[in-house]
Amino acid sequence: MNEKTAQVPSLRQLVAGDETIVAPAALNPLMAKLAEAAGFKALYLSGGSLGWLKAVTEANLTLTEMIAAGLEITSTCALPLILDSAGGWGDPMHVHRTIALAERAGFQGIEIEDQLLPKRVHHHVGTDHLVPAELLVMKIREAVAARTNPDLLVIARTDAAKMLGIDEAVRRMEACKKAGADVLFVWTRSGEEMRFVAERLPAPLMVFAPRDGTAALPLPLPEMARLGYRVVGVPVVPLLSIHHALQQTYAALAAGRPDPALAEGAEHELQSVFRTVGLQKMLDIEANTVGI
Numbered sequence: 001m002n003e004k005t006a007q008v009p010s011l012r013q014l015v016a017g018d019e020t021i022v023a024p025a026a027l028n029p030l031m032a033k034l035a036e037a038a039g040f041k042a043l044y045l046s047g048g049s050l051g052w053l054k055a056v057t058e059a060n061l062t063l064t065e066m067i068a069a070g071l072e073i074t075s076t077c078a079l080p081l082i083l084d085s086a087g088g089w090g091d092p093m094h095v096h097r098t099i100a101l102a103e104r105a106g107f108q109g110i111e112i113e114d115q116l117l118p119k120r121v122h123h124h125v126g127t128d129h130l131v132p133a134e135l136l137v138m139k140i141r142e143a144v145a146a147r148t149n150p151d152l153l154v155i156a157r158t159d160a161a162k163m164l165g166i167d168e169a170v171r172r173m174e175a176c177k178k179a180g181a182d183v184l185f186v187w188t189r190s191g192e193e194m195r196f197v198a199e200r201l202p203a204p205l206m207v208f209a210p211r212d213g214t215a216a217l218p219l220p221l222p223e224m225a226r227l228g229y230r231v232v233g234v235p236v237v238p239l240l241s242i243h244h245a246l247q248q249t250y251a252a253l254a255a256g257r258p259d260p261a262l263a264e265g266a267e268h269e270l271q272s273v274f275r276t277v278g279l280q281k282m283l284d285i286e287a288n289t290v291g292i
Contacts, residue, residue, distance in 0.1 A: 011042055011080035011108035012151050015183060015204040015230040020221045022214055023082060024234040025049045027069065031238060032077035033276050040079065042231070045070050045107075047084040048124070049239035059119040063089040067101045074106030082109035082155070082233070087117040087131070092142040099146035109231075111185065111206075112139055113157040114172065128159045133172045137179045144180035155206055156181035166193055170200045177202065183231065191218035195227065203228030213237045 014021050023042040026032040027050050032043055047058035050069060054061070066083060074081055083102050088095040095112070102110050114136040116129035123129070136158070143154045156176035161169040166186075173184040185206040186197045198205060205228050210216040213234060217224070224232070245261055252259045262269055274280070286292070 008078045008080070009041065010151055011082070011153055012182075014041060014080065015153065017230070018225060020225040020229050020232060022209070022221075022232045022234060025236065025238045026073055026077075026081070027053055027239070029072050029076040030276065032073045032079065032081075035238075036077055036079050037276065042080045042082065042108075043073065043077070044082045044233045044235060045073065045084055046233070046235035046239070047086055049236055052239055052243075057119075057121050057124060058084075058086060059121050059123075063098060063101065067105045070102070070107055071105040080108040081106065082111060082153075082231070083107040084235070085110050085112055086119055087115050088112045088139050088143065090117065091135075092138045095139050095142045096146040099143050099152070100148075103147070103149045103152055108151060109153040109155055109183070110143065111155040111157050112136075112143055113159060113185075115159060123159075126162075128163050130158075130160055130163060133168075133175060136172060137175045140176045140181050141179040153182040154180065155183040155185055157185035157187065157206070159187045161187055161189065161193060166196060170197060173197075173201055194219055194224070194229070198227035198229070201228075204230035206231040206233065208232070209234045209237070211236055211240075 021041050023044040024035050024040055025046040026035050026043040027045070035043055045066065047061055047066065050066065051058035051061055066085070070081055070083055085098055085102070088098050090098070099110065114130050114133070115123060116131055120127070120129045136156070140154060140156045147154065156173060158169045158172045160172055169186045173186055177184060183204045183206050184201050186201070188194045188197060188207060194207065207229055209232050214221070214232065217232070219227075249259050249261060
C-alpha cells in the first residue's frame with residue numbers, strides 16, 4: 001500500500017462512521033478521477049450504466065467485463081469502489097469465484113441482489129423477477145465464506161418492496177444480516193419507506209439516489225445519516241450526463257457549429273484533461289528516464 005492509498009479511508013471505515021457517503025457511478029478511470037477531484041469519498045461501478053455504455057443492458061454483462069472495468073478504475077484511483085454484481089453471476093457456488101475476482105480487482109464492496117439470473121431486461125421498466133429469499137440468503141452466506149479480505153464489504157440488496165411489499169423486503173434483509181451481510185440495501189421509493197426500513201434494520205444501510213440525483217432524495221442527508229444510511233449510490237446520473245453531452249457534441253459537429261460544451265475553447269478543456277489524467281507526472285518520468 002502506497003502513502004496516497006494509506007491516506008484514503010477504506011469503505012469499511014467510511015460505513016463505520018456517522019456520515020452518509022455519496023458514491024456516484026464511475027464506469028472508467030477518467031470518470032473515477034473526475035469524481036475524486038470533485039471530492040467524493042467512494043465510487044460505484046453500476047452494472048446498469050455500464051450496460052447502457054456498451055449499448056446493451058446489464059443483463060448482457062459478464063463477470064469478467066465488470067471485473068476488467070473495476071481493475072482499470074482501482075489501478076488509477078484510490079477511492080473505494082463498490083461492485084454492482086447483480087445476482088452474483090450464479091448460484092451460491094458461483095459466488096465464490098465472483099468474490100475471488102472482486103477481491104483481486106481491488107473492490108472494497110460487492111452488492112448482491114435477489115434478481116433472477118439471467119437477469120431480465122424488464123427490470124429496467126418496472127417489472128422485477130425475484131429469486132426466493134432462501135436463495136439470496138445462501139448467496140450472502142457463501143459470499144461471506146468465500147471472502148479472504150476482511151475489508152471487503154458484502155452488501156445484501158433486495159428489490160422486493162415493489163413486487164412483494166416492504167415487509168417482505170425487510171424480512172429478506174433481516175435474514176441476510178443473520179447470514180453475515182455487512183451492509184443492507186432495500187430499494188425504497190419514498191421517505192416513509194426509508195424511515196420504516198431504518199426502524200427495522202440496523203446500520204449500516206445503503207440506498208440509491210433517484211434518477212435526478214441527490215438533490216431529489218426524499219430525505220435530507222443529515223436525517224439519512226441519523227437513520228443509519230451510510231451509502232447513497234448514484235448509479236445513472238453520470239451516464240445520463242455523458243449521453244446528453246455527446247448528443248450535443250455530435251449534433252454540433254455534424255452541423256458545423258461550435259460545441260456548446262467547449263465555450264471556453266478546446267485548448268482550455270484539453271489542458272484540463274491533461275491535469276485530470278496526470279500527464280505532467282508521465283512527462284517527468286519520461287524526462288528522468290529515457291529523455292525528451
